Amino acid sequence: MTRLDDATADLVITELQQRNVPVVRLDPGGFPDRLRLNAFLGGQGMSGSVLTDTRTADLTGIRSVYWRRPTPYATGPGQAERWCGDQARYGLGGILAALPGTHYVNHPWRNRDAEYKPVQLATAARCALRILPTLITNQPAEARRFLMEYRPVLYKPLWNSDYTGPDGRPWTVWVDDVDPDTLDAGVARTAHLFQKRLDKTGDVRLTVVGNRSFAIRIDSPGLDWRRTYDQNSYTLIDTPPDVDNAVRVYMETFGLVYGAFDFGIDRAGLWWMYECNPNGQWAWFPGHITARITNALADRLERPGELCER
Known part of the structure; x- marks a missing residue:
C-alpha cells in the first residue's frame, strides 16, 4: 500500500518478484479514479476484489500487506468533495484494514497510534527505555x-x-x-x-523487523544527522541486551511489526531513546545495510506464519 513514486517500496517489490512472490501495488489515495472496489460482507465474512489499471487483488487471497506511504484520499474544496473523501477513507480504508487472515507490516491503525511523540516517550519510559x-x-x-x-x-x-x-x-x-x-x-x-540535549558520542538508528533488528551507528558532523546524509558514516553495531529487551516490549505494546528507533549514545555508552517512527525510512543506508533490511521485510511478507511463530 503506497504511492507510485516510493523508491523504498520498490526495493521490497523487486526482491519479492525475484522470489516469484505475486505482488499487487495499491495506492488507496488513487480511489476512485485509478482504483476500484467491490467488497461483499455476509455470514461467511468478506469477499470481493480491488482493481487497478493493471492488477486485480482478491480480498480473500492477500497473504501480507506492507503499509508504506499511500497518498491522502482524494478530496476538494467543496462540501461534496469532502464528503466523498470521507466516504472513501471509511469505506475503502475500512476494507483495507480488515483483510481476512492478513499479516500487516504495520497495520495502519497501529501506525497511527504509535505516531504521537508524547505517547512514544511515555511508553518508552514504561518499557524501561531511557528518555531525556x-x-x-x-x-x-x-x-x-x-x-x-x-x-x-x-x-x-x-x-x-x-x-x-x-x-x-x-x-x-x-x-x-x-x-x-x-x-x-x-x-x-x-x-x-x-x-x-544529550552530551552524545554518536547516534543510532535501530530498525526492527519482527524478531530481527539492525542497529546502525551514525557519526555526523552536525546536530541533526538528517541534514548531512552524504557526510555521515554508518556502522552496523550490536544492541545492548537491556535496550533490545525494552524495544521488544515497546513493539508489543503498540502491536508493531516494524519500527525505526532513534537513539543517542552518551559518554558512558548508555543509549537514550529520542523517538520511534513506526513507518520510518530505511533505504538511504549504504547498500550492504539496505539489502539486509530489504530481505528481512521480504521474508516477513513472504512467510508471515512461519516467522510470527518464532
Whole structure:
C-alpha cells in the first residue's frame, strides 16, 4: 500500500518478484479514479476484489500487506468533495484494514497510534527505555524556565507537516538548539516540544523487523544527522541486551511489526531513546545495510506464519 513514486517500496517489490512472490501495488489515495472496489460482507465474512489499471487483488487471497506511504484520499474544496473523501477513507480504508487472515507490516491503525511523540516517550519510559527530560507546552514562561534549568535544550517538531515557504519550495523544521532569549509570544500559538540535549558520542538508528533488528551507528558532523546524509558514516553495531529487551516490549505494546528507533549514545555508552517512527525510512543506508533490511521485510511478507511463530 503506497504511492507510485516510493523508491523504498520498490526495493521490497523487486526482491519479492525475484522470489516469484505475486505482488499487487495499491495506492488507496488513487480511489476512485485509478482504483476500484467491490467488497461483499455476509455470514461467511468478506469477499470481493480491488482493481487497478493493471492488477486485480482478491480480498480473500492477500497473504501480507506492507503499509508504506499511500497518498491522502482524494478530496476538494467543496462540501461534496469532502464528503466523498470521507466516504472513501471509511469505506475503502475500512476494507483495507480488515483483510481476512492478513499479516500487516504495520497495520495502519497501529501506525497511527504509535505516531504521537508524547505517547512514544511515555511508553518508552514504561518499557524501561531511557528518555531525556522533555517539556511540551504552549506557555512561553514555562518554556523559558525549562530552558534555564536543563540547558542546553533542543526544539523538535511534534509532526513533520508539509510546509511551503514564500519561494514556493518545501521547508523543513529541523532539530536545533534553543536560545532562551529567542522565545517569544509565538510559543503560545501551538504545542512545542523542548528536550534536554544529550552530551552524545554518536547516534543510532535501530530498525526492527519482527524478531530481527539492525542497529546502525551514525557519526555526523552536525546536530541533526538528517541534514548531512552524504557526510555521515554508518556502522552496523550490536544492541545492548537491556535496550533490545525494552524495544521488544515497546513493539508489543503498540502491536508493531516494524519500527525505526532513534537513539543517542552518551559518554558512558548508555543509549537514550529520542523517538520511534513506526513507518520510518530505511533505504538511504549504504547498500550492504539496505539489502539486509530489504530481505528481512521480504521474508516477513513472504512467510508471515512461519516467522510470527518464532
